[in-house]
Amino acid sequence: MVHRFDQRALLWLVLVTVAALVPAGATPSARSAPGPRGSSTSDSAYWYYCPAGLVQTGTADSLANGRNCSFWLTKSFPLGGDAAPALNSTAVPGLDVLPVWRRTRGADVTVAVVDTGVDDTSTDLAPNLLPGRNFYDGTGDTSDAAGHGTVIASVIAAPAGNGGYVGIAPEARLLPVKVLGGASGQEWSGQAVVRGIEYAAASGARVINLSLGALNTTIPGMTRALADAQRAGALVVIAAGNDGVDLDDPRYTESPDGYGLPNTLTVADFTTRNDLAADSNYGARHVQIASLGAALWGDYPHNPTGGYLGGSSAAAATVSGVAALLFGAEPTATAAQVRRAIIVGANTSVAGLQGKVEANGLLSASGALAALEHPDTTPPSAFDSTGPAATFRLGSPGPATFSWQPAHDAELEGYSVTIDGRTTTLAPGMTRIRVVLRRGPHRWSVSAYDLSGNRTAATPSA
Numbered sequence: 386m387v388h389r390f391d392q393r394a395l396l397w398l399v400l401v402t403v404a405a406l407v408p409a410g411a412t413p414s415a416r417s418a419p420g421p422r423g424s425s426t427s428d429s430a431y432w433y434y435c436p437a438g439l440v441q442t443g444t445a446d447s448l449a450n451g452r453n454c455s456f457w458l459t460k461s462f463p464l465g466g467d468a469a470p471a472l473n474s475t476a477v478p479g480l481d482v483l484p485v486w487r488r489t490r491g492a493d494v495t496v497a498v499v500d501t502g503v504d505d506t507s508t509d510l511a512p513n514l515l516p517g518r519n520f521y522d523g524t525g526d527t528s529d530a531a532g533h534g535t536v537i538a539s540v541i542a543a544p545a546g547n548g549g550y551v552g553i554a555p556e557a558r559l560l561p562v563k564v565l566g567g568a569s570g571q572e573w574s575g576q577a578v579v580r581g582i583e584y585a586a587a588s589g590a591r592v593i594n595l596s597l598g599a600l601n602t603t604i605p606g607m608t609r610a611l612a613d614a615q616r617a618g619a620l621v622v623i624a625a626g627n628d629g630v631d632l633d634d635p636r637y638t639e640s641p642d643g644y645g646l647p648n649t650l651t652v653a654d655f656t657t658r659n660d661l662a663a664d665s666n667y668g669a670r671h672v673q674i675a676s677l678g679a680a681l682w683g684d685y686p687h688n689p690t691g692g693y694l695g696g697s698s699a700a701a702a703t704v705s706g707v708a709a710l711l712f713g714a715e716p717t718a719t720a721a722q723v724r725r726a727i728i729v730g731a732n733t734s735v736a737g738l739q740g741k742v743e744a745n746g747l748l749s750a751s752g753a754l755a756a757l758e759h760p761d762t763t764p765p766s767a768f769d770s771t772g773p774a775a776t777f778r779l780g781s782p783g784p785a786t787f788s789w790q791p792a793h794d795a796e797l798e799g800y801s802v803t804i805d806g807r808t809t810t811l812a813p814g815m816t817r818i819r820v821v822l823r824r825g826p827h828r829w830s831v832s833a834y835d836l837s838g839n840r841t842a843a844t845p846s847a
Contacts, residue, residue: 419532419685419694455540455551457677457703458482460751462657477659478732480677480703481751482553482710488754489713491554496541496592496709497585497619499578500534501570502527503561504686507535509549510559513542517561518584520577527561531570532685534561536694537596539683540702542709550683550691553706553750554713560590565597573597579606586610586617591712591720594705595641596624596698600666604640611641615648620712620720622705623651624697625666632668644671645801645810647838648720650727652704653742654678654697660737665697667741670799670812673728675738676700676748707750711757721838722760723753725796728836730756743798764839765794770831775845778826785827788817789843792833801840804829 460483461476495515502521503514505528517527529535538559543552564581566572578597585593593614614621623641630637632651643649653675654665661667661675678700685692694702704727711723718726730752731744739745770789779785787802797813804820805827811818813833832842 419536419692455553455682457681458551458553477657478735478747478749480553480707480747481732481749482707485707485710485714485750485754489710490545491542491557491706491709491713493558493716494554494592494709494712495558495560495588495590496554496594496705497560497562497588497590498534498538498541498594499562499564499581499585500529500537500594500596501531501565502529502534502563503538503559504529504532504535504684505561506687507684509543509547509684510535510538512544512547513555513557513559514538515558515560517563518581519563520580520584521563521566521572521574527563529561529563529686530568531565532692533565533570533596533694533698534563535686536681536683536692537594537698537702539691540681540694540699541594541706543684552683553703554709557706557709557713560585560588575604575606578604579610582607582610582621583613586614586619589617590619592705592708593619593621594701595621596701598624598626599640600626600628600630601638602640603638607641611643611646611649615646615720618720619648620708620723621646621649622701622708623649624701625651625653625668625672627654627662627664627696628666629664630666632666632671634668637666639666639671642671645799645808647834648724650674650704650708650724652676652678652697652701652748654695654700655735655738655747659735661741662696665700669740669743669745672742673724674704674731674744674746674748675735675742676703678703704748707748707753710750711753714754715757718757718760719838721836722757725761725836725838726753726757729796730754761796761835761837762839763794765792765797765833765835765841767841768792768833768843770843770846772846773829774847775830776826776828779822779824782822782824784819784821786817786819787829787831789831791816792841792843794833794835794839796836798834798836800831800833802829802831 459479460481542557543550545555562581564577654662655675656679681699731746732749733746
């Protein structure tokens, strides 16, 4: 008898167990719980039909079949991953990676997997695996007891042609950065996460995958780490989280949060049932794109048949893989340009994603590559601030209103308002902000920015 289980129910159980051990909201743990595959007889219910195009074109490994097939590489696949296409004629949109492989497979691009480590005994991953660092306990051991980071790495860049799984960027290099530990990957420190990001940026990673995070919990130093990654030219891909909340709602704050930065992408989880996962976080400002994250298969520590991973963790990994392909295609592209290409090139035909993520659509590798070939270098239009003056003085403490004329840009993403050295990011439809200030002198400025990171500073009012 084949035993089926609900992946989200399993995740809920894992999170409840963890919550009993640590303070609520205190863990930026791995974004979903991985699991090993069983034998070929016990896990057949979870095998996906491998489309003929993936096998016959030679783009999959010679052993590609229901067990090892990376079905998300195709343009579409049968609804829910049915065992054969005849069982259901409805197709789920895939990530359309195969056409991009004719141009690039991510060669010479380093992707840092900041996670639970990566299995250093995996013969499938070995050709692409670099020596990394362990910030979890300070040892040189980057092995993976939890399995989470290994599946992430496999989805991103498992090499082709050696009989195992095939990643999205099969010629990219994988840099393991261990920041989470324990058998479940739930042991952590904020310092380890921050140091891991900074190490990845300093090591030349073009893409940094963060399939981890915490809701309504601040990770000290995270703002600095993301800024360091920006200065290093790295694109940071962040899992949106599996709490089922709208991150644009001021009641919820996510960490890491790349909102307003031109080098970060936050990713929601799209299912093989053709909709946003019920437990995926979302938000048209704070979450940039959705991608497939429902039970993706890959390598798993010490398990010859591999393992699975579901949720926004897996979805983020697919975006990191596509980002590696884009950097491989255009080595001189900036993180902002790759970010913009992924957003602009999204598959917007998925009705359920409209208004849920900034791109209004699903990750499309072919669409992103097409968008990258036509970068946007035009900044937003000139605009004026309408008050107060750039420098002013208050005779007594109280509220002050700062306003400006709207800037115009087809890809306008928002405004950055800096008051006395503190910057606030606002949505593109907003043209004023009201804050309470102390008595005395003050300075302020506002600039508009677009998807490519192009900026225009407002002309100060007299």
